[in-house]
Each structure stands twice: as structure tokens, then as C-alpha cells.
Amino acid sequence: MPSLLNPDVAALLREEEQASIFDLDTSDHSVTSDYHSVVAAARTKFGPAIDRMRGPFDLASWEVDVRDDALELPHSIPIRIYEPVALYRAATTMVYFHGGGWVLGTLDTLDPELRWFSHRLGCKIVAVDYRLAPEHPYPAAFLDCLGVVQKLHELWPNERLCVAGDSAGGNLAAAVGIACRDLGIPLVGQLLIYPAVDPTQEHPSHEQYAQGYLLTRADMAMYWACYLPDRRTWATPTAVPLVEADLSRVAPAVVVTAGFDPLSDEGHEYAARLRLSGVRAEHLRSPGLPHGFITMTGRIPAAAEAVEQFLFHFADVIDSGPQG
Numbered sequence: 001m002p003s004l005l006n007p008d009v010a011a012l013l014r015e016e017e018q019a020s021i022f023d024l025d026t027s028d029h030s031v032t033s034d035y036h037s038v039v040a041a042a043r044t045k046f047g048p049a050i051d052r053m054r055g056p057f058d059l060a061s062w063e064v065d066v067r068d069d070a071l072e073l074p075h076s077i078p079i080r081i082y083e084p085v086a087l088y089r090a091a092t093t094m095v096y097f098h099g100g101g102w103v104l105g106t107l108d109t110l111d112p113e114l115r116w117f118s119h120r121l122g123c124k125i126v127a128v129d130y131r132l133a134p135e136h137p138y139p140a141a142f143l144d145c146l147g148v149v150q151k152l153h154e155l156w157p158n159e160r161l162c163v164a165g166d167s168a169g170g171n172l173a174a175a176v177g178i179a180c181r182d183l184g185i186p187l188v189g190q191l192l193i194y195p196a197v198d199p200t201q202e203h204p205s206h207e208q209y210a211q212g213y214l215l216t217r218a219d220m221a222m223y224w225a226c227y228l229p230d231r232r233t234w235a236t237p238t239a240v241p242l243v244e245a246d247l248s249r250v251a252p253a254v255v256v257t258a259g260f261d262p263l264s265d266e267g268h269e270y271a272a273r274l275r276l277s278g279v280r281a282e283h284l285r286s287p288g289l290p291h292g293f294i295t296m297t298g299r300i301p302a303a304a305e306a307v308e309q310f311l312f313h314f315a316d317v318i319d320s321g322p323q324g
Contacts (some may be wrong), residue, residue: 003281003286004259004287005259005260005286006288006289006300006302008068008288008299008300009260009289009293009296009300009302009303010302012053012296012299012300013212013213013214013290014232016049016214017112017212018229023318027162027226028202029070034240035134035222035225035226036134036286038222039103039104039134039184039226042103042104043104043228045053046100046104046105046122047108047109049253050109050265051296053292053295053296053299054112054295054296054297054298054299055265055296055297055298055299055300056295056298057112057298059115062084062115062116062118062119062126062152063084063085063086063141064082064084064085064115064118064119065082065083065084065085065117065253066080066081066082066083066111066295067080067081067258068080068203069081070145071148071151073144073147073148073151073170074147075114077128077129077130077144077147077148078125078129078235079126079128079129079148080107080111080114080126080127080129081124081125081126081127082114082115082117082118082125082126082127083124083280084118084119084121084122084123085192085287086122087123087124088122089121089122089123089124089318089319090123091158091159091160091162092121092123092124092159092160092161092162092188092243092318093120093123093124093125093126093152093156093159093160093237094117094121094123094125094126094161094162094163094164094191095125095126095128095130095145095148095149095152095161095162095163095176096110096114096117096125096126096127096128096163096164096169097127097130097141097145097163097164097165097168097169097170097172097173097176098110098127098128098165098166098169099165099166099168099169099170099193100132100167100169101134101167101168101196101219101220101222101223101226101227102132102141102168102171102221102223102225102226102227103132103223103226104132105132106129107129107227108287109153110127110166110294110295111294112254113294113297113307114127116165116307120308120311120315121311121314121315121318125219125245126148126152128144128145128148130144130145130172132289133226133227134226134229135228137226137228137229138227138228138233138236138239139238139239141168141172142172142175142176142179142238142239145163145173145176145178146161146175146176146179149161149163149176149180149185149187150183150185153185157242157306158319160188160321161185161187161188161217162187162188162189162190162191162251162314162318162321163176163177163180163187163189163190163191163233163251164190164191164192164193164314165192165193165195166193166194166195166292166294167194167195167196167197167215167263167291167292168223168227169192169193170192170193170194170195170197170267171195171196171197171198171241173190173191173195174190174192174195174197174241174270175237175238175239175241177190177241177250177251177253178237178238178241178244178247178250180250180251181249181250183250185269186251187250187251188252188317188318188321189251189252189253189255189314189317189318189321190250190251190252190253190254191254191256191310191314192253192254192255192256192270193256193294193310194256194257194258194261194263194264194267194269194291195241195255195263195266195267195270196223196224196263196266197240197241197254197266197267197269197270198240198242198244198266198317199220199224199228199234200220200234201217201220201221201262203264203265203266203269204265204313205261205262205263205264206262206263207263208258208267209261209262209264210262213260213261213262213291214264214290214291214292215261215289215292216262217262217271219279220262220263224240227239229238241270242269242270242273242298244264245268246277247273247274247276247277247292248277248278248279249279249280250274250277250279251279251318251321252278252280252281252317253270253271253274253278253280254281254282254284254310254313254317255267255270255271255274255281255282255283255284256286256306256310256313257271257283257284257285257286258285258289258290258291258292258293259285259286259287259288259289260290260291261286261289261290261291262291263291267283268283268310271283279305280320281307282313282317284306284309284310284313286302286303286306287304289302289306293306293307
């Protein structure tokens with residue numbers, strides 16, 4: 001493995017390679033099989049794999065109240081609300097969209113991490129259990145996520161809203177950010193953690209880190225095929241944020257990329273495109289870490305440090321935004 005890979009990550013990767021946890025499709029870069037059955041098998045392994053990689057987490061150290069609820073839109077969307085006891089950003093709510101390639105993940109997937117985020121940021125977090133592909137391809141997940149933000153804006157008109165997400169959730173957060181600008185819904189920030197914003201897989205990092213670092217190029221091909229089965233949607237900014245010609249006036253952003261990640265180059269390009277459009281966009285690189293590192297913080301000290309860093313920077317972004 002490259003010498004710059006964090007040694008703790010290298011040890012973790014050796015374990016996961018032996019377990020073949022994320023071996024969703026390694027035949028080639030295309031998706032020709034029945035990915036419904038592939039996804040069904042992956043869903044049974046995803047939660048245990050995350051728990052194993054996460055390592056020990058002391059939930060008692062964070063004083064955060066957690067409750068489950070639902071928002072009634074055209075259909076009921078489950079949400080989980082995190083509210084820290086030390087609510088020192090009392091008028092700020094982060095709406096969070098989990099990763100998992102638009103096909104994996106539940107409200108439990110990042111539950112420890114979101115307790116941590118809520119405690120550190122001192123604000124409420126609303127996690128969204130959006131509909132998953134391939135059963136519900138685009139625009140289902142996007143409409144669910146946007147619908148939750150619209151509903152919260154209606155219910156809490158004085159709340160300062162921001163959006164966040166990792167991987168596929170980063171895609172959804174960026175897409176919602178574009179839609180909110182167009183709809184006139186103010187957001188004070190967007191936190192995009194190794195976001196998936198381009199299905200073409202033409203960036204060099206897709207080839208350089210095609211396999212061996214948990215998320216593979218073949219995995220991403222399958223995920224995109226499940227979420228965007230109609231390639232005509234590749235020209236739609238709320239499906240593929242990188243195709244948006246004008247990103248001006250979207251919310252200020254912190255874009256986080258991992259060094260050993262097929263998605264690193266597209267995240268870098270999206271941050272650059274935001275800045276070229278006149279948007280405040282901080283690009284935070286985590287050079288020794290792989291995709292998914294926010295779920296490795298109990299075992300990888302460098303991952304925990306990277307999370308603390310991007311939370312610190314994002315706190316500054318939302319504090320600098322317009323007041324409610």
C-alpha cells in the first residue's frame with residue numbers, strides 16, 4: 001500500500017479484506033447483474049461492518065437527548081432528532097443525510113457519530129431516513145430530503161438551517177443546497193463529507209483508488225446505477241450536483257475529502273467550482289484516510305482528529321452565516 005496511508009488504516013484494511021465485507025461487485029466497472037439481490041445481501045452486512053470498523057464509542061460522554069419522530073409529507077418520513085443538553089447554538093438545526101450509496105443505511109447507521117456532532121456543535125440535528133434505491137430511484141431520496149428541509153423551514157421559521165451528509169448523503173446535501181437556493185429557502189451552511197457528485201468516474205482518483213480501500217470503483221458504479229438507472233438524469237443538477245452550471249448563491253460549504261478514496265477528485269472539483277462561483281467553500285483534505293473514515297474514529301485516532309477539524313471549521317461557517 002502507498003506509504004502515505006495511515007498505518008492504523010492499513011491494519012484495518014487488512015482485516016476487512018479478509019472478511020470481504022464490501023465485496024458487492026468486483027467483476028469489472030460495469031453493472032450487468034441483478035443488483036437488487038446484490039443490495040439485499042449487502043444490507044445484511046452493512047450495519048455489522050460499520051460497527052466493527054467503528055470500534056469503541058463512549059456514548060455516555062455526550063449529553064444528547066435523542067428521540068424518533070416522523071414528518072408527514074406526501075408520505076411519512078422517519079426522522080431522528082438529536083438535541084444536546086448544552087444547546088449553545090439554540091436556533092440552529094443541521095439536517096443530516098446518511099451515506100450508503102443511496103441503497104444502504106438507516107437512522108441507526110451513524111447514530112453514535114451524530115450524537116458526537118450534536119454535542120460538539122451544540123445544535124440540534126435532524127437525521128432523515130430517506131427512501132432507498134433501487135426500490136426508489138432518483139428523485140425519491142432527493143425529494144424526501146428536500147421535503148424535510150422545506151417542512152422544517154415551515155414549522156420553525158426562525159431556525160437557522162444547514163444541511164450535511166457523507167458520501168451519497170453528501171450528494172443529497174449538495175443537491176438540496178442547490179434546490180434551496182432556487183426555492184428561496186435560506187441555509188447557513190452545507191457540510192459535504194467525501195460527497196459523490198459525479199457518476200462518470202472519469203477523475204483520476206477513480207482509477208488510482210479503484211480497489212483496496214473499502215469503497216471500490218465497481219461499488220460506485222453499482223450505487224449510481226441503482227440511484228440513477230436512467231442516464232438522462234446525469235444532466236440534472238439535483239441528481240448530479242457537479243453539472244450545475246451556476247453554483248452562485250448556494251450556502252457556504254465545508255467540503256471534506258479523503259486521500260485514499262475514489263471520490264476524492266470529484267469532491268476537490270466541487271469545492272473549486274463553488275469557489276469559482278463566489279461561494280465560501282473550505283476544502284479540508286484528510287490525506288492518509290479512506291472513504292468512510294467518520295465511522296472509524298474509535299479505532300483510527302487520525303480519523304477522530306479529522307472529524308474534530310471539520311466540525312470546528314463548519315461551526316465557524318454556520319456562525320458566520322445570516323442570523324435568523
